[in-house]
Amino acid sequence: MDQSERTRKYTEALQRMIRIETVSDPDRRSPQENFEAFRGLLRELFPHAYSACAVREFDGSLLLKWPGRDREALPVLFMNHQDVVPAGADGWQHAPFSGEVADGMLWGRGTLDDKGGLWAMLQAADELAAEGFVPPRDIWFESGCDEEVHGRGAAAISRWLQENGVRFEMVFDEGGDVVRDPIAGAKGRFAMIGVGEKSVVNLKFTARSDGGHASAPGKNTPLVQLGKFMAYVDRNQIFDVELSPTLSEMLSRLAPFMGKAGKLAGKADKLRKPVEILKPKLGGTVGALLSTTIAFTQIGGGEAVNSIPREAWVVADMRCSHHQGQEASIAKIAKVAKRYGLETEILEKEVPSGLADCHGKAFRLVEEAVRATLPGVDACVPYIMTGASDSRYFDRVCSQCIRFLPFAIDGSQLDSIHGVNEYVDVETLVPAVEYYKYLMQHV
Ligand SMILES: [Zn+2]
The missing domain is CATH 3.40.630.10 (Zn peptidases)
Structure with missing residues (x-):
């Protein structure tokens, strides 16, 4: 044929x-x-x-x-x-x-x-x-x-x-x-x-309060706690960033095709601070490979327009790196959540x-x-x-x-x-x- x-x-x-x-x-x-x-x-x-x-x-x-x-x-x-x-x-x-x-x-x-x-x-x-x-x-x-x-x-x-x-x-x-x-x-x-592949963990972060009428609100109510927490996670690098041997091999093979950035990428494993130097040059997709990531995907809480929620929550999709596996990544984010008064619950942990x-x-x-x-x-x-x-x-x-x-x-x-x-x-x-x-x- x-x-x-x-x-x-x-x-x-x-x-x-x-x-x-x-x-x-x-x-x-x-x-x-x-x-x-x-x-x-x-x-x-x-x-x-x-x-x-x-x-x-x-x-x-x-x-x-x-x-x-x-x-x-x-x-x-x-x-x-x-x-x-x-x-x-x-x-x-x-x-x-x-x-x-x-x-x-x-x-x-x-x-x-x-x-x-x-x-x-x-x-x-x-x-x-x-x-x-x-x-x-x-x-x-x-x-x-x-x-x-x-x-x-x-x-x-x-x-x-x-x-x-x-x-x-x-x-x-x-x-x-x-x-x-x-x-x-x-x-x-x-x-x-x-x-x-990075391993998936789904987490739920919950804030609680005694509730009360919205006409006389206190400070740091549940939705505010969640907002502060998410803003902190968004602004800061929470998880360990590392150029693993696999990623370093990836970059060295791509380097000849990367133009100027390739000169650095090709010798990534020899740079003293490869991640700090390379990360801004390589864009988001590579960034996601360098550490555990977390994305907030669902949110809920509150009973009525005029009452302080007794409970509010946000759900997140976390993808764990090999160098900071599921347990270590969960511990890390739970510690941050605790600082904002949130409880962390594991909804789902995929086989790594x-x-x-x-x-x-x-x-x-x-x-x-x-x-x-x-x-x-x-x-x-x-x-x-x-x-x-x-x-x-x-x-x-x-x-x-x-x-x-x-x-x-x-x-x-x-x-x-x-x-x-x-x-x-x-x-x-x-x-x-x-x-x-x-x-x-x-x-
Ligand atoms: Zn498929």
Whole structure:
């Protein structure tokens, strides 16, 4: 099959996956039948992969095992999820579940996050299996059906693997892409390869008072306490700032493409105060990677317009750095909150992620696959994701989880993930399959 025929066939397959709505959302979850139909479609699209593998289902999340030649070697795991975040029709140039193709772009919710990845991974396995290929060692596939809410499927599967004594040498999940001008003012196309993710903690800060009538107010009432606290956190650097080895490697690889700022970034690990010097030059996205961050996201309290609230609260989303983990970050912010008379309550603590070695075997293999299969990449760059993915659950069975998808995208496409107008360039579909094939052949 030539390139254009493959592109046409691949486009059709991915269109069919996009057209089945598999929305994960507490209030707007797609009906169960959609998820079942979607899994039925996977079987239909990838018959050779399915017959080569032992298939297990965990409440809709999938675990497949493809036996390899060397049964002694530690297996590897590939993963991509089935569900998507909701999408209303508002603001979309092409309806989000239409799978329309226009000017060589395939539109729809999930084209990038993460049905594109799921399709490419299984398409690669299907083609290899059809040729009678047997992987060098066992290859497993995992596909959660609720990654976008809590990842309970991935949690259950990783626990099952652990209980059954299965460990992996490498895990390959979704994550960064090949992005144009991604970060720190670097110009070019970079394979942004995630080696870990910041861990999420949701906190609630509460102020209380005896209440009373608004006509004779005291000082420092609950809403004022919250306001002062938020203003303080907004103005000050609360959490420890550190240029970790991963970030220093990221900057040194981007440096040749950063113009003037690159001269400094390239020798970041040799600067006496790298963070103080670099932070203002590199912008917000890099800033978020240097420390734990906190964002106030919801607020409430007060009973009536003419009474002092007996209670008022604010909720915050905190993303913890690896160098100041969850416990230390919580302790730090709780101490500040206490100074303003606030109670701190932990609403939710996500499983924290480990950090893969950006000089290790798994990372190097991904780099090799990128160079061999994806055209026009200026450099492979390790980074730490600020969002959560299912692979955080697999740290219990693997120390080297790499997060990368082989699609080339630009800044607007990056914003479209969980936003509007998500699409993938159909010319990137063939290289994406080749990327996964390369990994499967070389693990
Ligand atoms: Zn995703």
